[in-house]
Amino acid sequence: MPGFDHNERTAALLARLRSFMQEHIYPNEALYHRQVDEGGRWTRVPLVEELKTKAKAAGLWNLFLPHSDRGAGLSNLEYAPLCEEMGRVHFSSTVFNCAAPDTGNMETLERFGTEEHKRRWLQPLLDGKIRSAFAMTEPAVASCDATNIESSIVRDGDDYVINGRKWWISGVGEPDCALLIFMGKTDPAADRHKQQSMILIPRDTPGITVVRPMTVFGYDDAPHGHMEIVFDNVRVPATNLLLGEGRGFEIAQARLGPGRIHHCMRVIGMAERALEDMCSRVKTRVAFGKPLAEQGVIIERIANSRIMIDQARLLTLQAAHRMDQVGNKEARAEIAMIKVAAPNMACQVIDWAMQAHGAAGIGQDFVLAKHYANARKIRFADGPDEVHRHQLGRMELARHG
Structure with missing residues (x-):
């Protein structure tokens, strides 16, 4: 397995992205949901439109498109920590024009569309106009x-x-x-x-x-x-x-590889945030005469969460590296593994975080319930766990004659 330290470009983009999130995204989470409700739910969200302009100006736009001069030109491996960071907040990928299903559709249009398709659809998508x-x-x-x-x-x-x-x-x-x-x-x-x-x-x-x-x-x-x-x-x-x-199945297989790994990157961000929230919560909550942070079961869950998150992150980075080196088709085993591992990990870590928060963990005052719903949904998106396990098991059997 290669070293996965961030190169200079990724490190610089990640620093700028984190700064943008701290200044513009986290402080406005409540405002986002309020504007969705007040606007009738199925209308433009003024906050998102405002932040898109800021993201473009900050050079944090179309970071996802690998090996292309239409986007930032990042590889899958370089994009992984950026996508993870965006995954920490429900709407932030949209702000940077890196949200599904647009990302997969843009890759599809670039790889398989005609010049007219690209002019009419791809460029407006890249510009964030549609x-x-x-x-x-x-x-x-x-x-x-x-x-x-x-x-x-x-x-x-x-x-x-x-x-x-x-x-x-x-x-x-x-x-x-x-x-x-x-x-x-x-x-x-x-x-x-x-x-x-x-x-x-x-x-x-x-x-x-x-x-x-x-x-x-x-x-x-x-x-x-x-x-x-x-x-x-x-x-x-x-x-x-x-x-x-007759080429639809072929296109689907090419399209779903990047989509699957992007989902995994984002749910790792959700899990990382849930662990942070859990650690903060248990230091201040007292039960049975002492802080939850001193309860054995809580300490064990925090430790296991760190182990599970880092395992999933390393497997995601390995899959991204393989996609960059040998292509999506040849990396299908690694993609299948992480598509099972990451959402299941996130569901467990977020579940433990909800338990640590008590009844508040399933309410609207914290992001945990929404993130759990998203992580659980990802176990179906772009193929359920069972399909990926079946594919992976058959490939493993084939390796052994």
Whole structure:
């Protein structure tokens, strides 16, 4: 395993990012949630728009795009500590234009889009002028197996006509959401990995109906949202298809690798903050005649939290290094490992932090309940634990003949 000390550029960016967070993000967490509520939940948040301008001016913008002159040019390994830092606050990734699903969609457009796609969609996304969504998961099938997707993409002259029902489509609630990358079947009779295709759908295309926002333990994640959507004879130009018919599974595999590791980076930030909150809390709370910090079970949980966080961080950095060195496909084992390990770690550390806070830990006065809901959600996002374990187990068996 290589050394993972920050290089000079990463260290400088991390220092600037932490300074920005201390000055502009942490002091405004309560204001953010107040503005979401006061604005009707599904509208622009004035604070975020203001902070985006400040982030651009500070050179903290589009840090995620690896090996590209369109972003900061950071590798996955260089980006990891920055993404972790952003993960400490629910909305901060948006401020720096590093939020999912836009990051994955921008990488998809850069790698697989035509020059016209890049002009019309990628550049506005990079500029932060629009937002986007990725429409893959469906309620009627086990979407963890992408070959199960049943929505249809049918050629009709110079157009494609799209029909289907999707859900848990993150980002559609954003008032600036202008693009959906949609996965569906173009040829149900083809080889099971060649049936799927991906196509670009402008959000304002007729036939798109948002049925409802889904909630995670009661959180609707406004204004981002996770929507259930019906596509009824949605018609777009044939030129909106990415790569060609039957290439959707291939694109999905390329897109989900970076998305998975970004989720892991962010949940490590959540867990690190939860541990800090736990340590602060137990020093001031007294039970049974002494501070919680002197109770054996608390000390053990703090120690185990540190062990688990550092284990997950090292595995994340190793996966990022492998992605940089050999590519996302060859690093799929490392990506699968961390996609299981990091969210499970975060759920446990945040759970212990909630216990240390008492009933306050599950209320609205602390970030712990919201972070727990997010960490638990990530155990499904971009594939559930069971899929990654199955893939990893098969690869391990193959290594042994």
